[in-house]
Amino acid sequence: MGKFIWLCQIRSLLFVLFFLSVVDCCLSLSSSSLNPTPSCLPEDTSALLQFKNTMSIDDSAFYSYCYPKTNSWNESTNCCSWEGVTCEKATGQVISLDLSCSKVVGSLAPNTTLFRLRGLKRLDLSLNNFSASPISSGFNQLASLTHLNLSGSYLSGSVPSDISLLSKLISLDLSRNEILELDSHSFDMLTRNLSKIENLLLGWVYMSDVVPTSFMNLTSLKCLSLEFCGLQGDFPSEIFQLGNLEYVELSWNSLTGFLPKSNWSSRLKFFDLSSNYFKGSIPSSLGNLTKITYLGFSSNKLEGQIPDIFGNINKLTTLDFSGCNFS
Template sequence: MGKCLSWKYFSLLLSLLFFHSQFPFSSSFSSNSQCSALLHFNHSLSLNSSASPPLKCFNSYPKTGSWKEDKDCCTWDGVVCDNSTRHVIALDLGCSWLSGSIHSNSTLFVLRHLRTLNLAGNYFNSSLISPEFGKFQSLTHLNLSHSRFYGEIPYEISQLSLLVSLDLSYNWGLLIKTPVWKRVIGNLTQLRELLLDETNMSSITPSSLMNLSSSLTTLSLGGCSLQGTLELNIFRLPSMQILDLGGNRNLEGSLSRSNWNSSSLNFLSLDHTNFSGELPDFIGSLKSLEYLYLSACNFIGAIPTSIGNLTQIINLDLSYNSFNGLLPLSIFDLPNLSGLFLEHNQLVGPLPNHLVGVVAIEIIGAQFLLCLA
């Protein structure tokens, strides 16, 4: 665009400023001004396919590339409006090739009626997460994952008291400090999904996890530099389905029967942590468990025979521990198992006859991986 604004861009900016001055974030904020805000937000960024690479986006395309100034923005790709008020209530620009910075004066923050905002899988050039995000008071879902945000998570995020899902994961360089974390726990009582993988949480005490909402179904804190001893009661959160604490090398803990809520957990990852002790017989009572990752910890003792009761299990990784004794043959009768990893333990005993000398077989069309070396 050079040093001079194009007339089209200049007129768009004037229109936006006019509507902003006439209706400063009021309930009468018009559809035209919302469309102008969206266009201005779009023009502040560029489109680059490398901003949404396949490793983080299975299906990416430039949604905003089809936005037209002469169209009602409620018909635009990624935009959802309320049928009665015509307010923009959802903006889904995940994996949309967006590249650039989001500053605090961005017209994105004009859209105060948003309930869902997804900007995941883009490249925002190490932008700070603006405190202005805290003004989206109607938000229930916020996803800024995999988008190259950087710096401290602002206190204002904790003001979004209606949030059901918050995903800030995989923005390497994000930091959450104790005052913000305490406020998130205390104020975001509606949360069901909290994902902060690869966020620096080194100053957060693991015991504070006990204060999370009892309605939480997903807690994903992989690679967050958590350190210290995890309270046993984390496994008692009644609605928990996905618990990922893997990659926290200095996080200590153990598993025992008193820890577990067996009704809903289907994903558990404690790999590459400092968890230790024996695997309890009670593990076999987790009837919904589909994925269990306990590799590279400090577990000892025998693998309980009750593990053969995990009839829903798909992937089971117990590698790189100090498990010993007989390998329960019931593992090989699990109907849905497609990945089994047991290497670098001290397990003994015969394999079932049909597995002797076999390292990879087909079971119901799925590749079954057996690693015992």
């Protein structure tokens, strides 16, 4: 009888072990099926390889830390595994392309094959050399773009109004293209159509024709960077009160205006108005900005007394009032 019970226990134990192994196998299969390596679409592979072949690599003309990401691109491998390329898992469509700092040299013509990547949501071509070519109208074919970074890529001419057709843009960075211009018409269209824009970086883009009140349409802003843009005229202080605003860089322009007395964005972390013509006094409400790390007011026409409020801002690392008219 005891032997029979012992055999039953052994059989039960073996059954449990078998059951657990089956469950583990099923879970492994389920996990692999839920996270398969996507296969790149043939048309996306072709578009990327053609782009690579129309561009050249210049090892001497860039920062030492840059390197050519396109060297890993090979037609015999899945493009979803290429450096800088991200694919949508379900379809294999290319949705993100990061070629920043890749030593790419060439021209962004309207027929550039990158514009065939209709599923792109993120495109970063920053810190390359596009040979003073203009920003192509072909970008408007990338209607799904949410993030576009063309900073420091040696682009020239006028920013086309077609950029405003990218209505899903959340982040637009055209900064550090010193021979690029943005006129008032194109900027008005941009602010009217890009209602979702959160990050707008246009530093060093010449835009002296732009009327500062145009910025009032950008109510979703988190980051506004406009240093060295040739801006002039009254800048609306209401911008500084936008609820999501975290970063403001307006230095080295010819802007005038006053600082708001209250209702500053409580999320502000960086605020620089250096080298402008802002007037009036420093409001005590700045003391409520508990997240601020940088405050730059140097070389403005601010006057009066500096309120004793900044000692309580624990995160503040830089405070610059030099070159103003404080008593």
